[in-house]
Amino acid sequence: MSSILVTYSSAAGSTASIADFIASNLRARFSAVHGIDCMAIEAVPWPNSYRAIVLGSAIHGGAWLPAARNFLVKHVDDIDPMPFYIFSVGAPTALPKWMKKVAAHAHSDLEEKEKLMVGDAIALTMGHPVKHQLFNGVTDSKGMNWAMGIVFSCIGAQWGDFREWDKVIAFSRDIADDLQKREW
Numbered sequence: 593m594s595s596i597l598v599t600y601s602s603a604a605g606s607t608a609s610i611a612d613f614i615a616s617n618l619r620a621r622f623s624a625v626h627g628i629d630c631m632a633i634e635a636v637p638w639p640n641s642y643r644a645i646v647l648g649s650a651i652h653g654g655a656w657l658p659a660a661r662n663f664l665v666k667h668v669d670d671i672d673p674m675p676f677y678i679f680s681v682g683a684p685t686a687l688p689k690w691m692k693k694v695a696a697h698a699h700s701d702l703e704e705k706e707k708l709m710v711g712d713a714i715a716l717t718m719g720h721p722v723k724h725q726l727f728n729g730v731t732d733s734k735g736m737n738w739a740m741g742i743v744f745s746c747i748g749a750q751w752g753d754f755r756e757w758d759k760v761i762a763f764s765r766d767i768a769d770d771l772q773k774r775e776w
């Protein structure tokens with residue numbers, strides 16, 4: 593029976609790829625004792641059949657995608673007793689230098705600021721997870737409508753793959769260590 597669920601809401605695929613990688617890292621640590629399922633949030637049958645959940649979402653406009661937010665609202669009671677870890681995938685690294693400077697003026701660390709903003713939105717729907725990690729994803733004109741694409745280019749933001757696999761490995765290791773500490 594599977595006991596860890598890694599689930600995600602992804603618009604253009606980079607959050608899905610990070611979730612897959614987290615699941616394979618957890619399999620490397622736990623496959624002898626626990627099954628690990630990884631699937632899109634829409635495919636999750638009922639989360640209370642799991643013993644721990646890792647949930648991730650892409651960030652659009654400073655917030656999680658609606659499917660991920662709705663999942664939290666709908667399943668708050670199922671998730672509540674479980675070890676619960678979340679990650680958000682945005683693209684703060686892709687922003688132009690001048691925007692980073694403006695943001696840094698209000699806060700010393702742009703990534704930390706964005707994480708807090710998303711974290712606050714999540715805290716409105718439920719209690720705090722054990723851990724929340726923000727990752728950079730991929731900026732690709734295919735993931736945006738033409739108007740957004742033009743705005744993105746005009747402000748001087750960068751297109752590219754900013755995924756930080758080392759950070760994903762460290763996050764997976766922290767989750768595995770925390771689960772092991774709980775001796776479940």
Ligand SMILES: Cc1cc2nc3c(=O)[nH]c(=O)nc-3n(C[C@H](O)[C@H](O)[C@H](O)COP(=O)(O)O)c2cc1C
Nearest residue numbers: 602603604605606607650652653654682683729730
């Ligand atoms: C419409 C739109 C809005 C976005 N808004 C933000 C944002 O507010 N903050 C951020 O860091 N990244 C933002 N991004 C960048 C995405 O979060 C990033 O490209 C991420 O990798 C997308 O994940 P996905 O490939 O799983 O959809 C936005 C992207 C799009 C297309």
